[in-house]
Amino acid sequence: MSTLNTTLSEHARQAAQTLFAEVDGARAVVIATADGFDIAHTGHHAIDPARLAAMVSSISALGTAASRETGIGTPRYLVIESSEGRLVVRCMQVQDQALIVVVLTDKSVTLGLVWSHLSKAERLMNAA
């Protein structure tokens, strides 16, 4: 059981809803702690948010390890481009807490727009 403060969890919940509303083609949004706990989720796609939170935690950690190994710094985005859609994963720091935000999208969605919305979500959560 994660021990995040309730204020941060509430900001995450608002951010997930805003992302889902603003990203055209989003099917689901999950916000997780770096150690794989689901703290906020929304969407209309049938997913198990707790399981997806754990999976993106592993993916993000592997991305960080590969970045470290190759000396390319800290990962910001990881994208899983699949035949029927995308998982866009953003690693972010919010109020001293490492969070991972994943947006499940249609394949038609423009990646740059999703990145832009994810950056905005990070700014809003840090400003809140």
Added chain:
Amino acid sequence: MATMTQHKIVFTGPPGAGKTTAIAMLSDIPPALTDVRNTDASLGKEHTTVGLDFGQVDLGNGQCVRLFGTPGQLRFDFMWRIVATDALGLVILIDNTRPDPLDDFSTYLDAYMDLLPTINCAVGVGRTGECPLPTVDQFGGLLAARGLAFPVLPVDVRRREDVLMLVDTVLIQAEMRT
């Protein structure tokens, strides 16, 4: 030209059992880690593995062992099978100070149930000095009840020779199968 035989051995077990420490103790290279800050107060530790650990050890007899570690928490069970794919052997580490070590052991036996009849396996029980119960024999009994027989050894994963003994135990089983 000398050839090097490469093996893959996977360290698994509950959180805090010492998988990351064991790999770091044995590895010749700085291990690749996927530790993040832990937010689960019940674990009582600052960092936890969420992806996998990786290290490598040259045994000096033309054999090199690639050491992989899994995350411990049940929510990462999808990684348990991914990491164990094509492994020569499995080392199950147990922390005897946890509330129910035999139940922890059962969780991992269940998770790898289909692999266990054919894979080489060693069980390391840690912190037996602080908590002598359950005994090594009780872990052996749990294996026997499932028709399995693997070496169960008390270990301190902070001691390189203890970790090496677990790896050797797996390699000896593999040798006996060939």
